[in-house]
Amino acid sequence: MSATSIVSLPDQSTATMPKRHYINNEHGLLSWLLTADHKRIAILYLISITFFFFIGGAFAGLIRLELLTPQSDLVAADTYNKFFTMHGIVMIFLFLVPSVPATLGNFLIPIMLGAKDLAFPKINLLSWYLYMIGGTLTLAALVLGGVDTGWTFTTPLSTHYLNTHVVTAATAIFVAGFSSIFTGLNFIVTIHRMRAPGMTWFRMPLFVWSHYAASLLMVLGTPVLAIAIVLVALERLIGIGVFDPTKGGDPLLFQHLFWFYSHPAVYIMILPGMGVISEVISTFSRKRVFGYSAVAFSSVAIALFGFFVWEHHMFIMGVSNYSALVFSLLTMLVAVPSAIKVFNWAFTLQKGSITFETPMLYAFAFIGLFTIGGLTGVFLGALGMDIHLTETYFIVAHFHYVMVGGMLMAFLAGIHFWWPKMTGRMYPESLSKLSAVTSFIGFNLTFMPQFILGYLGMPRRYASYPAEFQVLNVLSTAGATVLGVGFMLPLLYLGWSLKYGAIAGANPWQATGLEWQIQSPPLTENFIETPIMDHEAYDYEWLENKTKHEVTTVG
Amino acid sequence: MSHAHTDAHDPSNVTNPEHAEHHIVTPLQYVYVFVTLLVGTGITVGAAYVDMGVLNPIVALAIACFKASIVILFFMHAAYQSRLIKITIASGFFVFLVLIAMTMTDYLSRTWGLW
């Protein structure tokens, strides 16, 4: 039958490492640095974003350490300000925005579509270099003495009142922004143009759908950030006042432009993670995703509505009350597609046949934590509530719940899920379960107290705070320690598994995606011959029939 | 065996990409467009010296939009492109309009004047 057209390897029990694959295809550092292979670029990205995650994490550690006591005794206030600024910039622009798309997306989208590569392999490599230049500039800003604008670069503070390395950091973000634009552009073209025969839009894995939606945001939103940041740099350098009220400019204009990108950016950050969750939930419950098209369309709806709500970051900043009304309403609307997804995932489990491997544990953590994070977002979207909560730790807790509890958990789910595909080896299961549980507990301990702190009124970006907030802060710091351990563990055991992990075989999870029908690690050209997609996504019956007709072994 | 797949055939797929024929626009057509653009420029400048009140910027922008449209349609071949490309172009302008219109909800409804 048709299944023969898809190259496949025997199962894990008999698995051996293929002789030829993308990792050993060529040797030497240059073969990596000049590669055009989307899988190798994904690995390059994986290494670099991990590096930056730990840089950002180190700053998080320092923040939490400083907040252990009410006084600013560990470091002076200006140093603390640099800490959270670097933490925010590194985590957002150098870690979370590229996290899933540039690693897993890069690696998997062509394979999931049955293509040999992304549409523009060289541009893909260029993206990575841009990313690295942006990263290097950020580190340069750090080494030269740091930046203390906060990741939001609020004018006129950033333009006229600080004499730290704002322009360097702005350039870094500008450059990294173009890396993100090119990644998004590449994905969109690939998804439109490179699908294998039979791969209709509604046969694409939901992972691809969510990346498609996120890519739209990258392509259309990021340039607005770029121009906003250019204007900040120009205003600093020349000193004229598009954003300076004393010269007739409107500082809120900067905020409009900044959040026009940065709100959609939060969906750039969450959508790819949602794609991961769809794959993982389906695979470990052996069921097709409940309401496939609702989940697919809700991704696009999030992307579309995501452009209409940015002003909710400015509700008390002096925008018109009537306009705030409009944006608040739209904010409520954009929350609905997320709710749809959550319930669709939950019902995917119904009548499934569920197992609890590590990726599944992370996926459960994602659903729970994202629900909390998302619903507290609704607090902030409700105008009257936002007045009290804005700029307090409630916000900090909200966005860590969606970004760390959501996206980071999804990233870890994805990394564990596709680790066998990317490296050909399994991660150690019990250790990884331990780390999943540890980070879940640590996470809640860190950020749950911050909700309470926020309602008590503790402002964010405070190096010192009134003594009555200390108990909760100590809890939070304690949690961060546990969380740090939970995040360090994967680094160690995944590294270990590169050499000592069990050989994975082509399809250790018995998953349905095209990526699982080829050898692990894949060949440089992914497929020996162009696959033909003749079934729906998540068609487990097709998979069962297919394994009976097992054929070719390659490599 | 291949016949089993024909129903699974996506028109927007690689084997039959959603594309328009590669249309070659003739130089004559380009000349028409070129002349129109020059005339448009002339009118723009001329109109700027006629006092039409609020209509001045509107006329100027209308002419600019018209000129941009024919550049997009003919110089850039959008008229002969697939629907995908047309939608792409439209979506770009759409998001630009979102930026303008939604930001304007703030500026237009501020209690008075600029601030």
Add this chain to the structure above:
Amino acid sequence: MGISPVLWQFLTKWMHGSALFPAEASTISPWVDALYFSLLLMTIFGLVVVGVLLTVFAIRYRREKSPVATQIEGSTLLEATWTIIPLAVFLLMFVWGALLYFRIYNPPTNAMNIYVVGKQWMWKAEHPGGQHEINALHVPTGQPVQLTMISQDVFHSFSIPAFRVKREVIPGRYTTVWFNATTPGTYHLFCTQYCGTQHSGMIGEITVLTPEDYKKWLHESTSGMSLAQNGERLFASMGCNQCHSGNAAARGPNLAGVYGSKLTLNDGSKVLVNDAYLRDAILNPSQHVTAGFSPIMPTYQGQISEDGLIDLVEYIKGLQTNYRVQQTLVTASSDEAAPPTPAAGTTTEMVKP
């Protein structure tokens, strides 16, 4: 018990004074808290629904009990349910939140006004009677208080958690917030918008006093000159009265009673004269020229501090009759000419009535 006395001491000392819920000290607090608890309820409800679904399915359909999955397409009915219910809940929260927002940001007409100037990194409060406070604010209970606030440099944010109110303090423009304190006591004042190095030091204390105590306090801390009196002095010394003399022949319009009125501008539009308008009329006079006048008023941008502007605004607000202005004209010795404005020579040339 097992806990060592030292640790016990430590813990009790710690727990003492640490709170889980902020004090409710204004009339708006209960309203905000009500919305908060409703939202909390919504969250718990959503979380429980999702949590129960996940747990039940995970237990009921785990591999051991359910070795083979039954494939399900989806269900329009179910999906419609979980689209409509959250939508309805969210919309409810939107309406509620919006009502609250307008309540918090629309001061009642009988509110008493206090000016607040924020700058890196301190708060200055100026009571109409001329009492100045730094990083502190005294207010009476049972009286709506409106704060008219402005920043001299960057964005700040004036936050009183116990009152559940907060408002951005913006350079170049007045913003307002109001509250009606209910319980005497001292409460935190925070700057919640990141404003540079000492952002976390830009804190203060709100002291809520009973009306009698407040009166006493006002009395004790008066500086001798009310804001309006200061403004009057400035009005003379800055040369405003040269044009705004209240005479029929004056080059500038008569400012008596202008506050609260509707002015017609020379482009035909009408504006309501409020604090913000007065401030802008002094700094950017040619931006909105009153009908019948030519744009000859010089800009005072960069020559008056925000405090000075507040004094002037307060003075103009209080001008009810021409008589006051003319008094000013007489009392202020006219030895001080109008201060030089940028490109001073050029501005006088422009004066061609």
Add this chain to the structure above:
Amino acid sequence: MDSALTTPHTHEAHAHEHEHISLPQHRHHFETEEQQREAGSFGMWLFLLTEIMFFGGMFFAYLLYRNWYYPAFAAASNQLNVPMGATNTVILISSGFFMALGVWASEVRKKKTLVIMLLLTTIFGCAFLGVKYFEYKEKYELHHIPGNNFSIAMFVNPQNYPQYPDTYAEKPLAPDMAQKTQIFFFLYFAMTGMHALHMIIGIGLLVWLIIRAQRGDFTNGYVAPIENFGLYWHFVDIVWLFLFPLLYLINRHPLH
């Protein structure tokens, strides 16, 4: 047998259908050259979307401040040189016209015409930048470059500048309004500067394309680079089509 569906789309399989299939430009990861071409132009269009949004931010700033400070914008705009701006518009349209002809030449495989057209495109592009240089220089001399040396003298005292008839006829601006001309000039330099930057990048690419065109790379059926570059160049033209009336022609009508 439907070959398109079952057999991999190797070059050989189609060699008899598309005679140009084995071109060296064909990248291995595309099934067909058609696919490659469509991907390329789609990618280019997407890139232009990001450009729309990039300039869009500045256009919005323009819209806002023009409404706020109309008198300043009108007066400052009248400072700009309409003949130069109009000439530049014509130059740029011509450059775009030659670019379009270049695309045609490449499509019909006329190598010489292609090279000539690309050369003309480049020359007109450079001419545009040349004119722009003189305009910028004039602004520099008048202290109209935003920053510390910016001067509003010309707007508060136009009568002192009889040598600039456009200005001389202007009504003087009040000093506070005159200050706002700086915002206009900032936007003017930011927008035309970004536009000029795009032109400079374009000219660099043109030089490279000319060299390759001379080698005959684009007249053998491989027109994608020319087409895609054409899209970019036309986009840059379009930006100017808006910049010209918005910046130069705000309020020219009181003919004195």
